[in-house]
Amino acid sequence: MNKVILVGRLTRDPEVRTLPTGNTVASFSLAINRTFKNKDGNVDADFINVSVFGRQAENVGKYVTKGSLIGCDGRIQTRSYDAQDGSKRYVTEVIADNVEFMSSGKNNASSSQGPVNAYVDTTSSVYMDEPSPEMGVDVSVEDPFKNFGSEVSLSDDDLPF
Secondary structure, three states: OOOEEEEEEEOOOOEEEEOOOOOEEEEEEEEEEEEEEOOOOOEEEEEEEEEEEOHHHHHHHHHOOOOOEEEEEEEEEEEEEEOOOOOEEEEEEEEEEEEEEOOOOOOOOOOOOOOOOOEEEOOOOEEEOOOOHHHOOOOOOOOOOHHHOOOOOOOHHHOOO
């Protein structure tokens, strides 16, 4: 099985082009934080090259820019080509089957609909696309469960399975 799921931020604007076959391809690179800190106490990131084809490629070109948070799933593919100096080069990339926009993209900053998705990066404790009261999202820091006590009792009849 060859299956990859990624969530990260674009390191540059996507490059969209039309192939001789008429199919559209968008290429971009995702910066993805690792889940652990290095010996200096910093979180490193991996930079993964991604390509997506067809209608989704067109949408990537229209709606996301450098810094946009996206999720994608697909497969890892390795290809090779002959460089100008005669050496053989290998490229490993993710071919995305699905791409989901997880933050506002181009021209969506003034949208009254708010963010596409609020997301917290738990690896670096930095809030991304932080919701705000202007977007109609409750951002109070008060504990909503403070009046429920310390114990919750559930019977088997309360469970949906």
